Amino acid sequence: MSIVAVDVQGQIDRFNAGIQERNPAEYEFHQAVQEFTEMVMPYVLSHQKYSDAHILERMTEPDRIVIFRVCWENDEGTICCNRAWRVQFNNAIGPYKGGMRFHPSVTQSVLKFLGFEQVYKNALTGLPMGGAKGGSNFNPKGKSDREVMRFCQSLMTELSRHIGEDTDVPAGDIGVGTREISYLFGQYKRLQNRFAGALTGKGLAFGGSLIRTEATGYGVVYFSKHMLERRCESLFDKTAIISGSGNVALYCAEKLLQEGAKVFTLSDSSGFIHDPDGIDQNKLAWIMTLKTERRGRINEYVKQYPTAIFYPGQRPWSIKADLAFPCATQNELDEADAKLLITNGIQLVAEGANMPSTLEAVHYMRKVGILFAPGKAANAGGVAVSGLEQSQNALRLPWTRKDVDRRLQDIMAHIHQQCVEYGEDKDRHMDYVRGANIAGFVKVADAMLAYGIA
Numbered sequence: 001m002s003i004v005a006v007d008v009q010g011q012i013d014r015f016n017a018g019i020q021e022r023n024p025a026e027y028e029f030h031q032a033v034q035e036f037t038e039m040v041m042p043y044v045l046s047h048q049k050y051s052d053a054h055i056l057e058r059m060t061e062p063d064r065i066v067i068f069r070v071c072w073e074n075d076e077g078t079i080c081c082n083r084a085w086r087v088q089f090n091n092a093i094g095p096y097k098g099g100m101r102f103h104p105s106v107t108q109s110v111l112k113f114l115g116f117e118q119v120y121k122n123a124l125t126g127l128p129m130g131g132a133k134g135g136s137n138f139n140p141k142g143k144s145d146r147e148v149m150r151f152c153q154s155l156m157t158e159l160s161r162h163i164g165e166d167t168d169v170p171a172g173d174i175g176v177g178t179r180e181i182s183y184l185f186g187q188y189k190r191l192q193n194r195f196a197g198a199l200t201g202k203g204l205a206f207g208g209s210l211i212r213t214e215a216t217g218y219g220v221v222y223f224s225k226h227m228l229e230r231r232c233e234s235l236f237d238k239t240a241i242i243s244g245s246g247n248v249a250l251y252c253a254e255k256l257l258q259e260g261a262k263v264f265t266l267s268d269s270s271g272f273i274h275d276p277d278g279i280d281q282n283k284l285a286w287i288m289t290l291k292t293e294r295r296g297r298i299n300e301y302v303k304q305y306p307t308a309i310f311y312p313g314q315r316p317w318s319i320k321a322d323l324a325f326p327c328a329t330q331n332e333l334d335e336a337d338a339k340l341l342i343t344n345g346i347q348l349v350a351e352g353a354n355m356p357s358t359l360e361a362v363h364y365m366r367k368v369g370i371l372f373a374p375g376k377a378a379n380a381g382g383v384a385v386s387g388l389e390q391s392q393n394a395l396r397l398p399w400t401r402k403d404v405d406r407r408l409q410d411i412m413a414h415i416h417q418q419c420v421e422y423g424e425d426k427d428r429h430m431d432y433v434r435g436a437n438i439a440g441f442v443k444v445a446d447a448m449l450a451y452g453i454a
């Protein structure tokens with residue numbers, strides 16, 4: 001190792017030790033910053049304007065975090081109390097933008113990691129959007145519609161003071177789908193006495209965009225297509241394993257089927273199903289109804305399609321396939337899983353979820369050199385169409401499905417192109433992690449420098 005290389009590693013280690021000291025026990029946030037700085041630090045050290053400006057210290061401190069109590073009454077008349085947050089991380093290139101997550105695992109650390117990643121993801125889309133994330137430890141699972149409504153209305157009563165179409169525009173995430181966004185938006189509209197596009201993911205009848213529901217999953221597949229095309233390959237006839245069976249996973253599966261690929265697995269937090277015959281369009285339609293209308297569990301699939309097998313408590317990474325799409329949650333693919341995938345001949349891993357791979361898994365997959373797309377790049381299609389929803393709201397003009405899909409495809413192609421610009425080695429080998437992080441960094445850092453010291 002050269003002296004310069006040793007020094008870069010020393011800088012990375014010292015920087016991350018500082019992050020850990022200033023943000024104690026926020027492990028997910030530490031992980032997200034570490035992955036980012038490992039990629040970006042060499043670039044910062046070779047560009048004095050960034051190192052002189054202490055830009056990384058500034059970028060890893062959120063602009064602000066709002067924490068508040070959410071009280072609501074359940075169907076039995078018992079008063080319940082949850083905690084909610086909005087992490088407004090960085091608005092250097094546009095109003096804050098990022099989803100709301102309702103899940104018992106939500107902590108400030110989780111939302112800081114998500115908000116941090118969102119800043120660079122949003123920058124990659126080429127749209128004017130800053131980065132934020134919010135949510136609550138509220139668990140919508142098993143709650144009645146009325147309970148979810150009361151919770152959402154109570155949460156928005158406080159959140160409405162901090163958001164707005166030119167300030168901060170929340171959207172959905174885990175546990176926050178069309179139902180929750182509708183309750184949140186309805187309450188916002190009531191409180192403000194204005195109809196403004198302050199949330200995205202809205203219903204089509206009240207300002208939502210066509211393709212928004214599909215956008216993240218479709219975008220992951222469009223991005224993967226570009227990765228394969230760069231190697232003169234296609235998705236046609238490839239086999240795929242997917243984790244999750246929520247918004248991202250289901251539309252990732254749908255687009256893969258449209259591209260002629262075969263999908264073997266889907267999962268939820270109870271385990272995964274493996275259908276050796278492949279989950280075709282009809283079976284997928286059945287799962288969509290199960291998940292979105294009946295709010296059922298994935299293991300019900302094997303009763304409907306008995307040739308499939310349900311593996312309780314397991315993740316799908318042991319099943320042989322060409323492509324893997326982790327689309328459930330953070331840290332669901334560890335180093336052992338990565339090794340297993342590679343032993344089984346995986347060619348491509350594209351992250352539909354945010355930070356689904358552990359740091360060790362990312363290191364391993366980069367070292368082996370398989371095609372690996374980080375969530376920042378691969379799953380940016382959702383926020384991109386959210387940005388397009390904002391544009392349509394501002395214009396008061398809805399675009400057609402074809403129009404939005406074409407723009408989504410253009411944006412995913414643009415993101416891929418930026419990754420190539422910063423991530424391609426002399427031998428044409430591609431490092432998408434480096435490419436995505438540096439491309440996002442440059443855009444946000446240059447805007448911050450332009451504002452002076454702030």
Ligand code: NDP
Binds near residue numbers: 244268328329354382
């Ligand atoms: P959904 O709530 O629609 O679905 C989440 C899926 O993941 C469900 O199948 C859920 O299973 C499973 N899951 C959630 N938590 C866990 C866990 N701890 N262990 C195992 N499985 C789990 O969420 P989305 O599909 O919207 O989001 C999935 C991922 O994609 C998240 O990381 C999110 O941040 C990311 N993402 C989402 C975008 C969007 O547009 N929706 C945009 C970009 C990224 P169960 O039902 O059993 O909980």
